Amino acid sequence: MSALFDPPEPRGVLPGEYPLWDEALALVNRDLAVTLPDQGRLQLLGLPSYDEGVAEYVCVALANGEWHGxxxxxxxxxxxVLALAALTDAAQETVAECLWQAWPLCGEHDRGMHPREANGKLSWWCAGANTPGEPAHIRAAVGGLGGRVRAVPDEAWPRCGAPGPRRRSAGEAR
Known part of the structure; x- marks a missing residue:
């Protein structure tokens, strides 16, 4: 007869344990406060790792501890740069999956935005196009929502079919 296995509980990551993720989380939380002010701050949770050589995995969770992705x-x-990109993706996925809503939304088009690098900064990008020929635009750098919209010329974006960043699963080798 096998005993039931209770996996260890996630733990709250203390400030300073992962300084670059802390900085990235502060930027993302600024955007969350502007767009979803009643939601509360996102947090980092440490999850036990069962992979050799990895002490723990870290995820982005809602203020109530829910996380996804x-x-x-x-x-x-x-x-x-990688810290901000990884954290922004994880935060967006947690908000979308736990709250069942696109986040953040473009105030002009009421569509979900996505993080994208342009001019050396990670920014919230909107596909635009409520009317034919309307250009894609950057709403703001990550951490700067609430500012003005900036149109982005087509040549600033990667070409269709151009290789982009590839996500790896947590245990996948480089």
């Missing part, structure tokens, strides 16, 4: 790539903890 990707854990943060451990390699992104040491690079500011």
């Amino acid at each position: 990707n854990v943060l790539d451990p390699d992104s903890a040491d690079d500011p």
Whole structure:
């Protein structure tokens, strides 16, 4: 007869344990406060790892501890650009899946926006197109929602079919 297995509970990650993820989380939480002010701050949770060589996985959770989706790539903890990109993706997925809504929404088009790099910054990008020929635009840099819309010329975006970043599963080798 086998005993029931109770997996260990996630733990709240303390400030300073992952400094670059903390900085990225602060930016994303600024956007959340502007767009979903009643939601509360996102937080980092540590999840036990069953993979050799990985102490724990970290995910982005709602203020109430719910989370969904990707854990943060451990390699992104040491690079500011990768940290912001990984955390923004994970935060957006947690909000969308736990609250069942697109987040953040473009105030002009009422459509979900996505993080995209342009001019060396990670920004919230909207596909636009309420009318034919309307250009895609950047609403704001991640952390800067509430500002004005900035149109982005077509040549600033990767071409269709151009290779983009590929997500790896948590245990996948590089």
